[in-house]
Amino acid sequence: MNKNIKENFVVDAINIKTYPLSDYDNIVVMFSRERGLIKGIAKGVKRPKSKLGARMQMLVANKIMLRGGRNFDTICEAQALNTFNKLRSNLDKLSYSIYLTEIISAYCTDGDEENENNKAIYELFYNILEQVANAENEVEILLNIIRFQLKFMEQIGYGTELETCLKCGCKISEDAYFSIAQGGVVCSTCRYSGDNYIRVHKKIRDFLISQKNCQLGEKTDYDALVDKNFCERCFGLLKKYIDSRASKPTRALKILEKLK
Ligand SMILES: [Zn+2]
Incomplete structure (x- = not known):
């Protein structure tokens, strides 16, 4: 050694x-x-x-x-x-930030020194913590957590496919059907193939695509349009996908729910 x-x-x-x-x-x-x-x-x-x-x-x-x-x-x-001090004075900010640490522990391993993703993941994590610390309401917190979910998975090679049908390869223009197991969508014709899918409204899909493609810290047209309920649905969908691939389940948000 x-x-x-x-x-x-x-x-x-x-x-x-x-x-x-x-x-x-x-x-x-x-x-x-x-x-x-x-x-x-x-x-x-x-x-x-x-x-x-x-x-x-x-x-x-x-x-x-x-x-x-x-x-x-x-x-x-x-x-x-x-020190990201503002994270510690708000239970939502703290719980969602701990959720991010759980994703990192579940997907990154010790001794991964040569991995060229490290720099990008560090910068994503740092930037999102800063945005969450400074967020002014729950929607702003969730927007940033959703961006982390999408961009982190993309960075480590498990990016979500939200535009093209996983089965037939067509470009989807309306509602789509999301497969938790595959982290992507199929079209309305292909959804009858036996797998379990979650229906994803066109608005949700467009929103997720915008968050996946935006720059860190960038405002998008959607930021002012979405509400808490909408963000929570998107967050929940991505969380299911991320948990399904993870080496260990995330727990931080269960604690938050118990406290509320
Ligand atoms: Zn299809």
Whole structure:
């Protein structure tokens, strides 16, 4: 094993999970721009005067220096890039952001260092957290979460097909029928083929296509037209698809529902 033992390295990373290692130390799981999903020991982070302190809590982006170790890397220094504080003062913002961390943990794996998707996923995640933190209402939160769902799946090679029938290849112009198993739509003729489909109204399809194709942070014509109910239906459809492919189910929103 030649894992650059004792060599220091620096990454930009967002904390996605933390769990206890000992009385004073935690393990922090992070998603980094340079190396994807990584773990590091935050030594002494539970002591009152820890110099890492609040920078190690969930959903904080840091520039981190780590020292490579045999089993675990150790976090030596952390400089906050963005604390996304507004996420923590709103239960919807926090729950939906935790949902994003669950998608990342379910689809990204440790040691995925060479993966060229890491930079794009990091930038998507960072940007969406910032938009969600600054969102002014629930529709704005949902719009950004839906964009993450669509763009994340696209980035890792499981993009949704919303325009062309998966079976016959025709370009669909009206309502379509979405297959959770395949993450795409079929036309009204092909839907009788035995699989289970969810009917998707043309308006929902047009909206999802616009969100999938827009730039990060860009406003679309739909942003002012859609309401919470509409967004929740779109979100729910994508969530089913994402959960069906994931290595572990997402739970964050179940907790939100219980609390409400
Ligand atoms: Zn068809």
